[in-house]
Amino acid sequence: MHFSDINPWILTLAGITVIATLLMGFRSAKSSKSASDFFVAGRSVSVGWNASAISGEYLSAASFMGIAGMVMSVGYDALWYPVCYACGYLFLLLFIAGPLRRFGAYTIPDFAEGRYDSPLFRKIAVCFVLFIGFFYTMPQMKGAGTTLAYIFPGLPYWVGVAVVGGVITLNVALGGMKGITLVQAVQYWIKMFAISVPIFVLMFVYGGYGKNLSLNHSAADGAVPPAIEQTIGSGNAIRHPLPQKAPKDEAWISPFGPLTTKAAKAAGLSPEETRPLSLLYTFSLIVALVCGTAGLPHILVRFYTNPDGVAAKKTTMWVMILIGVFYVFPPVFGVIGRNFLPELYAASGSKGPDKVVLELPTLIREKYGVLGSILSGITCAGAFAAFMSTFSGLLVSMTSALAHDVYGRMLKPSATPEERMKMFKWCAVLVGGISVLLGSLVEPLEINFMVGQAFAIAAASYFPLLFMSVWWRNMTMKGAATGMLTGGLCALISAAVVNVSTLALDKGPMGKVFSSFAGINDFWKAHPLLRILAEQPAIWAVPLAVALMFIISKATRKTVPADARMKMLVLHAPEALGLKQEYIQEQQGPAH
Amino acid sequence: MSDTSRPDPGFIHSDAFLHGLMKRQLRLSIICGASFMLVLLGLPLANYLAPAFMAQRVGGFTLSWLVLGVLFFPYVWIISKIFITRSMALEDDEVKRAVAAENSKI
Numbered sequence: 246m247h248f249s250d251i252n253p254w255i256l257t258l259a260g261i262t263v264i265a266t267l268l269m270g271f272r273s274a275k276s277s278k279s280a281s282d283f284f285v286a287g288r289s290v291s292v293g294w295n296a297s298a299i300s301g302e303y304l305s306a307a308s309f310m311g312i313a314g315m316v317m318s319v320g321y322d323a324l325w326y327p328v329c330y331a332c333g334y335l336f337l338l339l340f341i342a343g344p345l346r347r348f349g350a351y352t353i354p355d356f357a358e359g360r361y362d363s364p365l366f367r368k369i370a371v372c373f374v375l376f377i378g379f380f381y382t383m384p385q386m387k388g389a390g391t392t393l394a395y396i397f398p399g400l401p402y403w404v405g406v407a408v409v410g411g412v413i414t415l416n417v418a419l420g421g422m423k424g425i426t427l428v429q430a431v432q433y434w435i436k437m438f439a440i441s442v443p444i445f446v447l448m449f450v451y452g453g454y455g456k457n458l459s460l461n462h463s464a465a466d467g468a469v470p471p472a473i474e475q476t477i478g479s480g481n482a483i484r485h486p487l488p489q490k491a492p493k494d495e496a497w498i499s500p501f502g503p504l505t506t507k508a509a510k511a512a513g514l515s516p517e518e519t520r521p522l523s524l525l526y527t528f529s530l531i532v533a534l535v536c537g538t539a540g541l542p543h544i545l546v547r548f549y550t551n552p553d554g555v556a557a558k559k560t561t562m563w564v565m566i567l568i569g570v571f572y573v574f575p576p577v578f579g580v581i582g583r584n585f586l587p588e589l590y591a592a593s594g595s596k597g598p599d600k601v602v603l604e605l606p607t608l609i610r611e612k613y614g615v616l617g618s619i620l621s622g623i624t625c626a627g628a629f630a631a632f633m634s635t636f637s638g639l640l641v642s643m644t645s646a647l648a649h650d651v652y653g654r655m656l657k658p659s660a661t662p663e664e665r666m667k668m669f670k671w672c673a674v675l676v677g678g679i680s681v682l683l684g685s686l687v688e689p690l691e692i693n694f695m696v697g698q699a700f701a702i703a704a705a706s707y708f709p710l711l712f713m714s715v716w717w718r719n720m721t722m723k724g725a726a727t728g729m730l731t732g733g734l735c736a737l738i739s740a741a742v743v744n745v746s747t748l749a750l751d752k753g754p755m756g757k758v759f760s761s762f763a764g765i766n767d768f769w770k771a772h773p774l775l776r777i778l779a780e781q782p783a784i785w786a787v788p789l790a791v792a793l794m795f796i797i798s799k800a801t802r803k804t805v806p807a808d809a810r811m812k813m814l815v816l817h818a819p820e821a822l823g824l825k826q827e828y829i830q831e832q833q834g835p836a837h
Numbered sequence: 838m839s840d841t842s843r844p845d846p847g848f849i850h851s852d853a854f855l856h857g858l859m860k861r862q863l864r865l866s867i868i869c870g871a872s873f874m875l876v877l878l879g880l881p882l883a884n885y886l887a888p889a890f891m892a893q894r895v896g897g898f899t900l901s902w903l904v905l906g907v908l909f910f911p912y913v914w915i916i917s918k919i920f921i922t923r924s925m926a927l928e929d930d931e932v933k934r935a936v937a938a939e940n941s942k943i
């Protein structure tokens with residue numbers, strides 16, 4: 246590793262982000278005293294702070310780096326990701342956010358237990374917090390490894406993963422969630438700044454969004470390509486020649502491109518046979534992302550930090566605006582990157598299109614010197630903010646599940662608040678360690694793709710559970726548990742099988758580790774439809790979960806909780822009527 | 838109301854109130870959700886059925902790209918704004934109704 250390769254601006258700005266994050270964590274560690282402070286920030290976070298914090302937590306490495314990389318490598322089809330990431334929130338707002346807040350439980354397992362009076366169900370729900378959490382940490386870890394490998398050329402990928410994982414784990418173990426709310430909110434604004442400022446400069450220098458898109462010709466534009474203006478105003482839109490490995494313009498800019506046709510292409514199907522499969526892929530992806538957003542455990546926890554249901558709704562509105570504005574920008578990086586950094590197509594892993602957000606601003610250096618370095622430093626700082634904030638949020642959610650649910654309720658219900666706080670710290674270290682281990686395995690997988698899988702699992706497990714429990718009075722615990730387990734496990738297994746078969750194709754060290762799974766790829770070639778259904782399981786797993794919940798609940802209708810009506814009332818009655826029960830009352834016990 | 842030996846559970850605790858409330862809430866949510874899903878699921882279908890129309894250029898963008906990458910976000914903001922306004926009005930209304938029913942019994 247040559248230290249002369251390191252860009253001092255990148256190092257400084259990224260360093261400031263990391264140090265500021267740590268300092269905020271340490272400072273708030275002093276002010277968070279009680280267990281309630283630790284778990285849901287004392288439930289007293291204002292709408293503005295909470296909306297920024299939710300957005301900060303939500304805009305992960307996938308949003309910051311993955312979307313741009315994916316738009317660059319597959320074009321139009323990747324646009325579904327940012328759109329559904331942002332708009333899935335609407336589902337949360339419409340069906341889940343208000344009732345869940347009124348019910349007043351700390352975590353999803355609390356809700357599962359409270360709604361069905363079943364400690365067993367709590368255990369099942371806890372397992373899913375961990376499953377989805379670990380699936381979602383893997384892409385964040387890849388983001389960390391990629392960014393560090395970019396800042397320090399020559400640094401092995403896994404070292405980056407371990408360093409970032411260690412730092413955040415320390416932060417969470419010391420600060421708990423109260424620290425995280427402040428940190429997350431600040432990090433949203435860092436990310437927003439880091440994605441928007443460089444893109445405006447890039448558009449000024451290299452031409453606008455539409456102009457760069459217009460350089461990709463499709464058959465629909467007619468035989469004669471529209472004249473490419475050499476220099477109009479500030480824009481200078483000349484593209485670099487695309488390498489062999491890059492997708493052709495037509496496939497890139499049109500719907501049903503390389504992402505959704507990959508399985509059918511591998512099977513050698515004709516274009517006519519491929520199109521319906523692509524449509525199916527697209528629909529399944531939409532279901533996964535929209536329902537998955539509404540079921541993401543680490544996001545849901547945060548709704549409990551609103552003082553009341555009205556504030557929870559207002560928060561969701563603001564979150565939608567904050568993340569919606571953000572999500573317009575990453576695809577622009579992908580579009581400009583395709584025209585000006587086509588050499589990234591040739592590489593893979595942490596050197597491929599996933600780093601286009603970091604690499605693109607350095608192009609400015611040729612024209613404006615140090616400005617390019619500063620901009621690149623800003624995007625690197627944004628990337629740090631991205632994976633640090635999402636990973637902290639996940640870590641808090643998974644650690645709470647372990648400390649609050651497994652330890653505090655199952656293993657040692659008599660634990661004192663001090664013991665629980667201590668356990669929280671140890672669990673954070675454990676979860677952080679496992680995340681680093683998993684993260685170092687997934688270098689060959691695309692960041693955004695892995696996030697999509699986590700969403701599919703959430704969509705098939707938590708979303709049906711929450712949706713049905715909130716709106717259907719006759720749900721039973723057995724119905725809810727069967728549906729959630731079957732749907733979630735089916736999605737989980739499908740995702741895992743697809744991942745190991747992809748890893749088996751890798752030319753690097755991971756290909757050797759997973760080489761025994763290479764045979765699955767021959768099966769995919771013979772059965773493209775099954776490959777699509779395994780890669781995007783939401784379209785069958787979500788209805789399966791809902792149907793199972795319905796059928797099993799009908800079959801076991803004698804076990805509908807006796808006070809189901811009261812529970813529905815608490816979920817739905819406006820808070821002004823004073824029906825709100827606090828599910829956990831610190832110190833006072835269960836008295837109402 | 839019919840006389841019972843137990844203390845009157847009150848209108849708020851009646852089935853009628855819960856059913857009416859949930860029905861109104863669900864109706865609002867479903868209307869908003871459907872107008873969202875219509876566009877979200879309609880767009881791939883439009884791409885499938887009318888590829889040439891969706892590929893026409895609007896300021897450099899293809900129509901499909903413009904709708905999905907830019908215009909969809911404000912559309913969702915409008916839906917959520919409408920939902921929040923309506924749902925808060927609905928809750929205020931239900932509170933008034935419940936309070937009035939409780940008072941009329943006393």
